[in-house]
Amino acid sequence: MRRAPKISVFLLAGAALGIVAAMGLTFAFGGTEDASPNTGLEYSQGQVFGFLALICIPVGLAVAGLIALLFDRSSSRHAREVTVSHESVTDNPAGDPA
Template sequence: MERGEAVVRRSPRYLRFLLSGAIVGIVVALILTVTFPANDEFSIGQVFGFLLLLCGVIGMTLGAVVALVFDRVLAKRSHTEQVEHTTLTTPEG
């Protein structure tokens, strides 16, 4: 049995933050599409598609920034623990 030290810390799940940001971006794009007055040059679908791309990317970027900030904050709360490494062997059969 070997003894050693390991740093224990929590970290955010980046994919969840990115997806949450994208969902917020989709909702914002939908709200902006509905609230702006109708345009004769572009259909509602075209306006929504453009805003969806723009707001989706901005939302995902903001989600990533929030995840990175959480990661920095949680990294400061890391601590070292004593660990034991054991190796288990099983009979092959």
């Protein structure tokens, strides 16, 4: 018998942490009103959040996936074999011979 972690839960948590990290990075640095020296364009905070989310969410997914795999490996070491027998039970009302 082996208890394995639900990888989907870990991946959702990783994506959520990626979004939180992108928000934190967006608002932690004040930014500037100057145009970008590379593109010559000015980016709003929403655009910066979008760019950071494109990076932070996959990183969060990857880290959470690796943690889930480590937990899965750890749980496979503690696996044990069990035997289960199947029994059928029928309910006979009183006075009804079976």
